[in-house]
Amino acid sequence: MVETRSAASILRDPQARVRPDPIRAVSVISTGTTQIHPQHAYGSRIPMYAWILGSRAWTPPRPINVFLIEHADGLVLFDLGQDRASVTDPDRYFPGQPARFLYDRLARFQIGPEQTLTAQLAARGYAPSDVRVAVLSHLHEDHIGGIGELPNAELVVSRAEWETMERSLPELRGFLRRHIDLPGVRYRMIDFGSTAEPTLAPFGGAHDVMGDGSLILLPTPGHTPGSMSLLVRRQAGVPLLMVGDLTYEAELLEAGRIPGVGEKNALRMAAAIVVELARRHPGLAILPAHDPGAAERLRRANRIAGVAA
Numbered sequence: 001m002v003e004t005r006s007a008a009s010i011l012r013d014p015q016a017r018v019r020p021d022p023i024r025a026v027s028v029i030s031t032g033t034t035q036i037h038p039q040h041a042y043g044s045r046i047p048m049y050a051w052i053l054g055s056r057a058w059t060p061p062r063p064i065n066v067f068l069i070e071h072a073d074g075l076v077l078f079d080l081g082q083d084r085a086s087v088t089d090p091d092r093y094f095p096g097q098p099a100r101f102l103y104d105r106l107a108r109f110q111i112g113p114e115q116t117l118t119a120q121l122a123a124r125g126y127a128p129s130d131v132r133v134a135v136l137s138h139l140h141e142d143h144i145g146g147i148g149e150l151p152n153a154e155l156v157v158s159r160a161e162w163e164t165m166e167r168s169l170p171e172l173r174g175f176l177r178r179h180i181d182l183p184g185v186r187y188r189m190i191d192f193g194s195t196a197e198p199t200l201a202p203f204g205g206a207h208d209v210m211g212d213g214s215l216i217l218l219p220t221p222g223h224t225p226g227s228m229s230l231l232v233r234r235q236a237g238v239p240l241l242m243v244g245d246l247t248y249e250a251e252l253l254e255a256g257r258i259p260g261v262g263e264k265n266a267l268r269m270a271a272a273i274v275v276e277l278a279r280r281h282p283g284l285a286i287l288p289a290h291d292p293g294a295a296e297r298l299r300r301a302n303r304i305a306g307v308a309a
Contacts, residue, residue, distance in 0.1 A: 020072070021214075021234055021235040021236070022071050022072040022073065022210065022212050022214045023069065023070070023071060023072075023214050023215075023232060023233075023234045023235075024070040024071070024072065025069075025070040025302075026067065026068070026069050026070070026232060026234075026240060026298065026302065027067075027068045027124070027298070028065050028066070028067055028068070028287070028294060028295050028298055029065075029066050029068055029081075029117075029120040029121070029123075029124070030063040030064055030065055030066070030081075030115065030120070030295075031064045031066055031080075031081025031082050031084075031111060031115050031116065031117055031120060031145060031146070032064050032081070032082055032084070032087075032109055032110055032111030032112065032115045033061035033062060033063055033064060033109070033110045033111075034061065034062055034064055034082070034107050034108065034109050034110075034142060034290060035058040035059055035060070035061055035062070035107065035108040035109075035110075036058070036059055036062070036106070036107050036108075036248075036290075037051060037052070037055040037057060037058060037059070037106075037260075038055070038057050038058075038059055039051040039055055039260040040059075040106070040107075040248075040259060040260045040261055041059055041062075041248040041249070041259060041260070041290075042248075042252070042257060042259075042260070043257055043258050043259055043260045044260045048260060048261060051260065052102065052105050052106060053105060058108065060292075061110060062248070062290040062291075062292055063290060063291075063292060063294070063295070064081045064082050064109075064111075064142050064289070064290065065079070065081075065287070065288075065289050065290065065291070065294055065295075066078070066079050066080060066081045066117065066120070066146070067079065067230075067242050067287065067298075068121075068124070068126075069215065069232065071132075071210060071214065071215070073132065073210055074130070074131075074132030074133065075126060075130045075131045075132055075133075076131075076132065076133045076134070076135070076209070076210070076215065077131055077133070077134040077135070077146075077153075078134075078135045078137065078230050078242045079135070079136060079137050079143045079242075079244065079289055080117060080134055080136065080143060080144055080145055080146035080147060080149075080150075081117055081142065081143070081145045081146055082109055082111060082141060082142040082145040083141070083144075083145035083146070083148075083179065084111045084112075084113070084115070084116050084145075086109060086111075086141065086145070087109050087110070087111045093176075093179075094176075095171040095176070098172075099171040099172050102172070103141075107142070109142070116146075116149070117145065117146035117149050117150075118146075118149050128146075128149045128150050128151060128153075129150075129151050129152050130152075131150050131152065131153040132152070132153060132154065133153060133154050133155075133156060133209065133210070134146075134147075134150055134153045134154070134155050134156070135155075135156045135209065135215075135217065135228075135230055136155060136156065136157045136161075137227055137228060137229065137230075137242070137243075137244025137245070137289065138161055138223060138224040138226060138227040138228070138244055138245065139157065139161055139162075139164075139165055139174075139175050139180055139224070139226075140174050140175070140224065140245070141174070141176055141179070142289075142290075143244065143245075143289065144176075144179060144180055145179075147179065147180060147182060147185060148179075148182055148185075153186075154186050154187075154188050155185060155186065155187050155188065156187075156188045156190060156209060156217070157187055157188075157189055157190070157226070158189070158190055158191075158192070158217075158219070158226035158227075158228050159189045159190060159191050159226070160221065160225050160226035161224060161225065161226025161227070161228075162187070162189050162226065163226075164224060164225045164226055165177055165180065165181075174224070190207045190217065191207075192205030192206060192207055192217070192218075192219045192228075193205060193206070193207065199280075199281075200216065200218070200231075200277075201277075201280070202273050202276050202277065203218045203219070203273060203277065205218070205219055206218055209230075213233065214232065214233050214234070215230060215231070215232060215233075216230070216231040216233065217229070217230055217231075218230075218231055218241075219270075220243060220244070220246050220270040220273070220274065221263075221266050221270060222246065222258070222262045222263055222264075222266035222267030222268075222269070222270045222271075223244065223245040223246060223259065223261060223262040223267065224262065225263075225266075227244055227245065227246065227270075228244070229241055229242060229243045229244060229246065229274070230242040234305055236304075236305045236306055237301060237302070237304040237305025237306065238281070238282075238283035238284060238285055238301050238304055238305070239281060239284055239285070240284075240285045240287060240298070240301060241274065241277070241278075241284055241285065241286050241287065242287045242289075243274065243286060243287065243288050243289075244288070244289050245259065245261075245262075245288070245289055245290070246259075246267070246270055246271060246274065246288065247259060247271065247286075247288050247291075248288055248290050248291060249288065249291050249292075249293065250286040250287070250288060250291055250293065250294070250297065251293075253271050253274060253275055253278075253286065254275060256268075256271070258271055274286070283301075283304070285297050285298060285300070285301040
């Protein structure tokens, strides 16, 4: 079921700093690792399908990060990792040929039984039923793997992303709809309303996830048409920006390098806006989904904030 909500202008409440911080803790969990081609992570002048078919090099294993936010109104997840069924039963999980060949060439996954989303939540004292909201940066397979594990969560996805998935031949564009549009799953499909809040500039659109200004979704299309990032604002310490697959290493943004998968002009524009946001907010911790340095970057930011890692 899809619920539609439009986002109004988001203005930070001037009384927010005298109220208890709704963000109690932020941590990262990993649902296994992935290996991709170097051209995927670092970009290439070679056409995408050429290096997908021809590259024989693979990166070292990279984490499949899921960010866990303990909010006063309930547990929030950003992204849901990779489904272990893609490793244990790939013939059933993936589509048939020719799409299956492309999926096999694009990424390799390593996911142990202790690395499922359910197992990782349990290791932190939570059950999947504790998750109130799950935000999906985009709908590729390694970000939607835990959808079927969350019985009570509202899943947040951008309207642009959902509409992209609904176009013909979604599997050839990286969308495994039969693992996304599941019976009984509640989706909140969002648009980005305009915002006049100066602290969000240069972004002109935003969506307040919890209604209190602490979790702000920002449009960062390029990797997919509806990709989005999550800005986490705490009363103490530096803000956090979870960017999905806008980049595979935070340092690559400053260097002006974009990934090899996505629409290049849109990726460059989104990356430039994020870099400008970081310039305006020194210390902003950028947390990509597959960045090996993201966990340590989050730990440093949490130490500054004086909150749990």
